[in-house]
Amino acid sequence: MLFLEYTLNGLNTGILYGLIAIGYTMVYGIIQLINFAHGEICMLGAMVTATFLGWAFGVDAIAIPAAGFVVFMTLAALMDGGFGILLDKIAYKPLRGSSRLSALITAIGMSLLLQNLAVMIWGAGANTIKVPEGYTSTAILQIGGRLGIRITFFHISIWLFTIASMSGLYFLVQKTRFGMAMRATAQNPTAASLMGVRLDKVVATTFFVGSFLGAIGGVAVAINKGSFDYQIGLYIGLVAFAAAVLGGIGSIPGAMLGGIIIGVVEAWAAGYLSEIPHPLVEGGISTGYKEAVGFTVLILIILLRPQGLLGSRGGDRA
Amino acid sequence: MIRSRIAPLVLCAVALLTTGCPPADGGKTDDGDYSIIVGGDGVFSPDYVKLAEGAAEGSYIITPYINDTSSPGIKAFSEAFIAEYKQEPDAWAALTYDAVGTIAVAIEKAGKPDRKGIRDALAAMNSKETGYPGVTGVTFFDKNGDCAKPALIAEVKGGKLTKSATQIDTSSAGEAKAGGDKAAKKAEGEPIVIGVAGPFTGGGQKYGEMIKAGAKLKLAELNAAGGVLGRPLKIVWGDDESTNSKAVNVANDFAARPELCAVVGHFNSTCSLAAKAIYKAAEIPALTPGSTNVKVCEGSDWYFRNLYRDDFQGFICSDFITKSLKKKTCVVFFDDDDYGTGLKTFFEQRAKETGLEVLESISYDKKSVTEFTSLVTKAKSKAPEVIFIAGNYKEAALIAKACKKAGLTK
Amino acid sequence: MSTPLIEFKGVKTGYGQMEVLHGIDLHVDQGEIVTLIGSNGAGKTTTLMTLSGVNKVWEGEIWYEGACLNGVPPHEIVARGICHVPEGRQIFRDLTVEENLRLGAYLRSDQAAIQKDLEHSFDMFPILRERSFQLGGTLSGGEQQMLAIARGLMGKPKVLLLDEPSLGLAPLIVADIFETVKRVNKEEDVTVVLVEQNANLALKTANRGYVLETGTITLSDDADKLANNPKVREAYLGG
Numbered sequence: 001m002l003f004l005e006y007t008l009n010g011l012n013t014g015i016l017y018g019l020i021a022i023g024y025t026m027v028y029g030i031i032q033l034i035n036f037a038h039g040e041i042c043m044l045g046a047m048v049t050a051t052f053l054g055w056a057f058g059v060d061a062i063a064i065p066a067a068g069f070v071v072f073m074t075l076a077a078l079m080d081g082g083f084g085i086l087l088d089k090i091a092y093k094p095l096r097g098s099s100r101l102s103a104l105i106t107a108i109g110m111s112l113l114l115q116n117l118a119v120m121i122w123g124a125g126a127n128t129i130k131v132p133e134g135y136t137s138t139a140i141l142q143i144g145g146r147l148g149i150r151i152t153f154f155h156i157s158i159w160l161f162t163i164a165s166m167s168g169l170y171f172l173v174q175k176t177r178f179g180m181a182m183r184a185t186a187q188n189p190t191a192a193s194l195m196g197v198r199l200d201k202v203v204a205t206t207f208f209v210g211s212f213l214g215a216i217g218g219v220a221v222a223i224n225k226g227s228f229d230y231q232i233g234l235y236i237g238l239v240a241f242a243a244a245v246l247g248g249i250g251s252i253p254g255a256m257l258g259g260i261i262i263g264v265v266e267a268w269a270a271g272y273l274s275e276i277p278h279p280l281v282e283g284g285i286s287t288g289y290k291e292a293v294g295f296t297v298l299i300l301i302i303l304l305r306p307q308g309l310l311g312s313r314g315g316d317r318a
Numbered sequence: 319m320i321r322s323r324i325a326p327l328v329l330c331a332v333a334l335l336t337t338g339c340p341p342a343d344g345g346k347t348d349d350g351d352y353s354i355i356v357g358g359d360g361v362f363s364p365d366y367v368k369l370a371e372g373a374a375e376g377s378y379i380i381t382p383y384i385n386d387t388s389s390p391g392i393k394a395f396s397e398a399f400i401a402e403y404k405q406e407p408d409a410w411a412a413l414t415y416d417a418v419g420t421i422a423v424a425i426e427k428a429g430k431p432d433r434k435g436i437r438d439a440l441a442a443m444n445s446k447e448t449g450y451p452g453v454t455g456v457t458f459f460d461k462n463g464d465c466a467k468p469a470l471i472a473e474v475k476g477g478k479l480t481k482s483a484t485q486i487d488t489s490s491a492g493e494a495k496a497g498g499d500k501a502a503k504k505a506e507g508e509p510i511v512i513g514v515a516g517p518f519t520g521g522g523q524k525y526g527e528m529i530k531a532g533a534k535l536k537l538a539e540l541n542a543a544g545g546v547l548g549r550p551l552k553i554v555w556g557d558d559e560s561t562n563s564k565a566v567n568v569a570n571d572f573a574a575r576p577e578l579c580a581v582v583g584h585f586n587s588t589c590s591l592a593a594k595a596i597y598k599a600a601e602i603p604a605l606t607p608g609s610t611n612v613k614v615c616e617g618s619d620w621y622f623r624n625l626y627r628d629d630f631q632g633f634i635c636s637d638f639i640t641k642s643l644k645k646k647t648c649v650v651f652f653d654d655d656d657y658g659t660g661l662k663t664f665f666e667q668r669a670k671e672t673g674l675e676v677l678e679s680i681s682y683d684k685k686s687v688t689e690f691t692s693l694v695t696k697a698k699s700k701a702p703e704v705i706f707i708a709g710n711y712k713e714a715a716l717i718a719k720a721c722k723k724a725g726l727t728k
Numbered sequence: 729m730s731t732p733l734i735e736f737k738g739v740k741t742g743y744g745q746m747e748v749l750h751g752i753d754l755h756v757d758q759g760e761i762v763t764l765i766g767s768n769g770a771g772k773t774t775t776l777m778t779l780s781g782v783n784k785v786w787e788g789e790i791w792y793e794g795a796c797l798n799g800v801p802p803h804e805i806v807a808r809g810i811c812h813v814p815e816g817r818q819i820f821r822d823l824t825v826e827e828n829l830r831l832g833a834y835l836r837s838d839q840a841a842i843q844k845d846l847e848h849s850f851d852m853f854p855i856l857r858e859r860s861f862q863l864g865g866t867l868s869g870g871e872q873q874m875l876a877i878a879r880g881l882m883g884k885p886k887v888l889l890l891d892e893p894s895l896g897l898a899p900l901i902v903a904d905i906f907e908t909v910k911r912v913n914k915e916e917d918v919t920v921v922l923v924e925q926n927a928n929l930a931l932k933t934a935n936r937g938y939v940l941e942t943g944t945i946t947l948s949d950d951a952d953k954l955a956n957n958p959k960v961r962e963a964y965l966g967g
Contacts, residue, residue: 013689137723180831184831191819192820194782194802194806197834221689
């Protein structure tokens with residue numbers, strides 16, 4: 001029972017890592033860039049959502065209407081999609097065709113820049129996202145008494161959103177003409193442009209979709225955690241990036257799978273690390289290492305399967 | 319992919335079918351009472367209440383100071399503070415206010431802004447009579463540089479930090495009158511410079527904000543009353559962001575300023591421990607208004623504090639749970655840093671002596687923890703009567719929120 | 729003589745710091761098959777890449793249908809009817825054969841006509857019909873080349889740029905492919921610019937030819953005259 005609850009906890013955080021990891025994996029798939037500023041894009045999504053909700057319902061509002069919450073979060077996520085495109089236009093597009101290293105360093109620079117920008121606008125203190133009454137606390141389903149497993153509107157809404165967005169992405173990428181162009185660009189951008197595919201449009205769409213999902217992921221992570229600040233993108237981004245690598249960078253289902261694996265492993269670590277006896281410390285291994293366990297799993301899997309779980313070996317691009 | 323989606327789908331369907339099932343609430347259930355949150359003094363901050371958004375209600379927090387305006391000394395300070403900053407002072411604002419005052423007195427006693435002279439003057443404040451009477455009680459030091467001050471219990475009530483009806487120790491705070499009644503002279507000449515270090519940004523920003531406010535208020539009062547030794551007092555700020563490495567940078571920067579004669583800070587124990595060797599080597603006296611780890615003043619004649627230590631705090635926390643709340647079981651959440659582990663160790667030591675059963679001690683790393691759900695699930699599985707938190711207000715607020723979501727607390 | 733369909737006027741370009749084309753002049757008339765021959769590294773592929781907009785023109789101008797193409801992005805050039813079948817086939821290995829073909833018609837929106845052309849491609853290369861749901865990467869070299877050409881034709885181009893279509897293929901398949909090129913040129917009035925190592929074959933297929941040597945055009949003439957030119961025979965046709 002407890003095991004099931006840990007697993008469920010892990011699944012809940014894992015799909016959020018997955019949603020954010022999609023942004024890394026899609027951008028990497030198209031332009032072979034590790035967009036280190038993606039975590040900050042997610043952070044901006046959460047910040048803008050919090051700001052919109054603050055404007056609309058007052059900073060001290062305890063509970064807000066559900067419709068308003070959805071509308072403003074969507075609005076913020078759309079805006080964040082725009083930030084993603086802007087980030088590409090300002091920082092990465094001028095470097096297209098130059099070495100991967102310079103683009104990577106620019107990405108790290110943008111990450112720091114966006115963090116500092118966020119401090120200037122929103123300050124360095126902790127922030128919260130207002131949610132509708134009972135959204136995260138009222139149990140829709142309670143298994144095993146008051147202290148048993150509790151499933152709330154929040155959980156159901158992130159599951160539904162994840163299923164919907166994964167299906168939507170599958171449809172976009174596999175079934176539409178534009179998705180075909182995206183896949184073609186990922187494989188061979190020169191040949192794709194010779195077919196009349198506009199690289200800029202594909203890249204912009206990629207940034208938009210990744211940032212939109214990242215914003216929703218960022219908001220959900222902030223709600224799940226309880227509060228957030230300008231640094232939330234840093235750690236979440238790192239975990240999501242690890243998830244993308246674990247699942248096979250470039251693969252969208254891989255990103256989700258990687259996110260879920262890391263989330264579940266972390267949750268198990270939180271639950272069971274202290275059961276493992278420590279030679280020196282009474283009370284077993286510290287649960288403070290739960291995040292480290294997720295990365296250990298990453299390293300082990302990458303050692304065995306360097307291309308990641310669902311990644312393809314090598315590439316057709318020299 | 320597909321398979322992993324089926325499970326939640328089934329659960330969703332089940333959930334939608336059973337929406338009629340009532341949310342579990344209403345005090346007592348089969349699982350016994352709701353748990354009570356007790357926090358160490360790191361939790362004492364208005365932002366704990368704010369960030370926890372209602373989940374903090376009913377928590378008890380140990381603190382060296384409560385803004386209890388029924389005491390006349392505190393009233394004047396509180397009114398001046400609220401007039402300036404539009405919010406109530408917390409313990410850290412009050413302790414910093416007193417620390418700046420203590421340093422000012424030490425400078426007066428030394429007769430000149432000389433590092434060695436100030437240290438000697440501080441060391442000479444070794445009894446209640448020779449100590450500094452401030453809003454947090456009388457500050458005086460033992461030969462270690464430690465300070466004996468009482469601990470109070472605050473309760474979150476109606477979204478505010480109030481003095482709890484249940485106290486464990488009588489307080490002498492606020493007995494003394496704050497500030498001097500010296501005739502206002504104009505402070506003239508070269509300013510006397512002291513450093514104030516704290517977490518002005520980063521995860522402990524609210525502490526920093528309060529520290530800055532308390533120091534500035536005292537500074538303004540001192541300078542309006544003729545300054546120190548007839549010269550204006552000036553503060554340079556050092557932001558340690560609650561991290562060891564930044565604390566070392568700040569200490570080195572302070573040490574490199576020859577005009578700087580004393581430091582108020584650092585706040586976090588882990589920062590104090592990292593910086594104290596630098597102050598010792600540079601022979602700068604430092605007075606911390608917040609570090610409670612037992613080792614902070616150990617081995618240095620130059621480091622002082624104006625509040626109790628964690629051995630005392632841990633003792634009080636444990637006794638509060640067993641004697642005042644009359645509870646027998648608890649789960650401890652502790653921050654993996656010097657403050658959290660230190661406080662937890664002394665708490666557990668006292669718990670063992672008094673028969674308080676610590677069901678589980680759960681550590682977390684505040685730099686990387688993404689959420690507390692699974693850690694709280696672990697706590698929940700032990701069904702404790704009390705949840706004791708040895709950490710900072712920000713993570714404490716997240717734990718309180720997660721406990722409420724999990725149905726552990728009301 | 730009317731204005732040519734395509735005209736290079738003193739075009740210079742290159743990669744990075746290195747100039748590859750040192751100012752070339754050439755023209756292609758409507759309905760022609762024109763071939764560029766030359767040894768490896770002479771700049772033949774670069775010439776095509778510059779025409780299709782992948783490479784930027786450094787100096788000089790490229791004119792097409794009475795408009796200057798300098799600075800026009802590749803997708804826009806495709807839209808104007810120039811279709812480039814790149815060297816090394818460059819099909820999309822992880823897309824199915826049918827998806828590859830449909831991508832060739834990416835800029836067209838006439839679904840019915842695309843479907844018809846798809847059938848037409850399959851008629852032209854029946855093996856592709858058999859393999860239509862296979863991934864491009866699983867095809868043999870010859871099949872990939874057929875796919876690349878069929879994909880190029882799916883765009884309904886006015887001009888087809890073919891880069892080394894015979895590379896690495898068995899002679900029988902090569903003959904087949906060049907037959908197709910001629911047929912497309914005649915039946916569908918597609919102008920063809922052909923870059924080919926196999927000068928013999930190229931000059932048999934083309935109407936006119938240019939000889940490119942280290943980024944400069946050294947000879948230009950009708951194809952049969954070039955084929956009989958002693959210098960060309962010695963250098964490119966094996967004596």
